[in-house]
Amino acid sequence: MSCALARACANVALAKYWGKRDDKLNLPYTGSLSVTLAGLTTTARVAPAARQAVDSVLMNGAAAPHQEAQRISTFLDLVRQRASRRMPLAVEIDTSFPVAAGIASSASTFAALAVATAAACDLALSPTELSIVARLGSGSAARSIHGGYVEWLPGEISDGSDSFATPIASADHWPLGVVVAITHEGKKDVGSREGMARAVKQSPFFSAWLASHEDDLDDIRRGILARDIEAVGLAAEHNCLKMHAVALAAKPPLFYWKPATLAVIERVRQLRDEGLSCYFTIDAGPQVKVICPIDQRDEVAAALGRVPGVHRTLLSEPGPDAELLEVK
Ligand code: DP6
Secondary structure, three states, rough: OOOOOEEEEEEEEEEEOEEEEEEOOOOOOOEEEEEEEEEEEEEEEEEEEOOOOOEEEEEEEEEEEEEHHHHHHHHHHHHHHHHOOOEEEEEEEEEEOOHHHOOOHHHHHHHHHHHHHHHHHHOHHHHHHHHHHHHHOOOHHHOOOOOOEEEEOOOOOOOOOOOEEEEEEOOOHEEEEEEEEEEOOOOOOOOHHHHHHHHHHHOHHHHHHHHHHHHHHHHHHHHHHHHHHHHHHHHHHHHHHHHHHHHOOOOOOOOOHHHHHHHOOOOOOOHHHOOOOOOOOOOOOOOEEEEEEEHHHHHHHHHHOOOOOOOEEEOOOEEEHHHHHHHH
């Protein structure tokens, strides 16, 4: 076995993954499409730990909370089984962006872990195989294996062997600007895992979500290939608002927005009236991610930073593939 270090970026879905047909294998009902986010990274170091009885997990220098450590250990088991290894592992995870700010870090974490754990177990996996492995840790992590613009194909086979992400365009195909407006720090009430499960079982709008999702995927895919910000932005906003409508209509309801979330949405729409080409999307939390042409990014960030209730903004753009940095 080896000691391996890997890095992966977070991603933001423009057509979202919201609902699983298999909860254990993280198999989605629909496809999804995302942009990998440069600069919002997680590094994972995985080393054999023969003297330890069990795995150890450090996150940003501190012992991981029990539930997180459990989830990571379960993930390590999957890779170990595949490599016919049983050695306990020492894992160190460092995330460059504020995890407590509620930007999903599970995508970058499990993508980096997939790459590092496979290398630590001396498994040579293709990007497709790594995407499948990352998916088992967190669905959205399947997409963070690749840089640029990435589509996760939902697949049909019950073992998940055809459910993986694939790049549709490289990061330099289209230098999109991304601004993340942080409206609330702290952990969200209901994570996406539980939120999705509730939406599938308890939202009368879930069937409408499924029936209309393919159109959004087509519009966004076509828009990305044509570098058409208006087509991509309007379809992404529509898809995001439908996801939140599904969530709001669940029993009990899922409220992910804070007042400042809506204030940012309003400001984005005003900025459009004033001539900027910016469009919002929101995941299972209160932060707002805004896409725009890269040369408008600073102006958009400055305007959103002044919205009452916005704590700060983070800037990004399409980022690179997950990468193995070191093996020894
Ligand atoms: C709203 O990938 O975090 O961000 O598979 O249960 O780990 P699990 O869920 P996760 O869900 C992400 C949901 C989303 C939309 C998206 O990223 O596509």
